[in-house]
Amino acid sequence: MLPGPTTIRQCNECNRPFLERTISSGNTFGATLWTDGRMYAPMLPDQKWLVKCPNCSALLWLDEQHRVGELGDQRTAKSDGRLRHFRSPSSRDYARLLSRETSALQKERYIRTRLWWAWNDGRRRFFRGAPLKRAARDNLIRLAQLMDESVGSDRLAKAEIMRELARFSEARALIAGIDDPLLTDTAEFIGGLIGRSDSRIHTIPSPRASGTGRSGPDRGGD
Ligand SMILES: [Zn+2]
Known part of the structure; x- marks a missing residue:
């Protein structure tokens, strides 16, 4: 997996900045895929659309939060060390x-x-x-x-x-x-x-590895 730039966004609720790590490439080698579509892939972090602000705990649609810049930008560098990454909703x-x-x-x-x-x-x-x-x-x-x-x-x-x-x-x-x-x-x-009238959750055997470029299987064509 190759990490991409870390984006800084501003929360629409509290107007404070938070971080969003991105990846530039990944793959599904070693991934576990479940029948319900959930995938655990060591080389491909889960890409979330809905996240939680680390400052005010508001639930936020990531693409609706203003993009301020990237970590390491000259104009944001002073406050970079204090910024926290978004959290995952429960x-x-x-x-x-x-x-x-x-x-x-x-x-x-x-x-x-x-x-x-x-x-x-x-x-x-x-x-x-x-x-x-x-x-x-x-x-x-x-x-x-x-x-x-x-x-x-x-x-x-x-x-x-x-x-x-x-x-x-x-x-x-x-x-x-x-x-x-x-x-x-x-x-x-x-x-x-x-x-076999089996309604339990199972892993799907031998998932085929593939590269990325996805927007998330559950996200549809938004
Ligand atoms: Zn907030």
């Missing part, structure tokens, strides 16, 4: 934000995807057979409504949601309609789990 933060009105569907989809992953985190290694909590089920049902079945990756995500909800016949029908060759391996793996 599942509680995501849930709280959803309870307010979220008019932009791409944002709602992002938050619900992050919430899906965050609530699944406890079921990945431990408590693997634990049933989904009511709020997690409600989140998945709404997230499925936001997926476009005519887009292969959305269709696959929706199939996985139905599988996790133990709605196996719906999951099977969605998997059957996936014809994107890039998704075939994952679709077959999830299809096998559906065939």
Whole structure:
């Protein structure tokens, strides 16, 4: 992984600056990919859209915060040492934000995807057979409504949601309609789990390594 410049942004809420580390290139070697789309990649840090201000704790859409400059710029150098990096929202933060009105569907989809992953985190290694909590089920049902079945990756995500909800016949029908060759391996793996009526979270065997250039799989075309 090659780090890129560290950007300085100004929080819209408290007007104080904070840092955003960027990468110039990365890859998925050694990555672990889960059926719900969550990926842990040592050479590719998670790229967040929604972050938390380290100064005032406001939840901020990163691209809506004014870009002040880069770390090391002449005009910001005096205060560089005092700047802190943004923080990651917790599942509680995501849930709280959803309870307010979220008019932009791409944002709602992002938050619900992050919430899906965050609530699944406890079921990945431990408590693997634990049933989904009511709020997690409600989140998945709404997230499925936001997926476009005519887009292969959305269709696959929706199939996985139905599988996790133990709605196996719906999951099977969605998997059957996936014809994107890039998704075939994952679709077959999830299809096998559906065939065994398995609604637990799994890692997808041998993810194919690939370079970056992505804007984030859950972020859509914003
Ligand atoms: Zn702030």
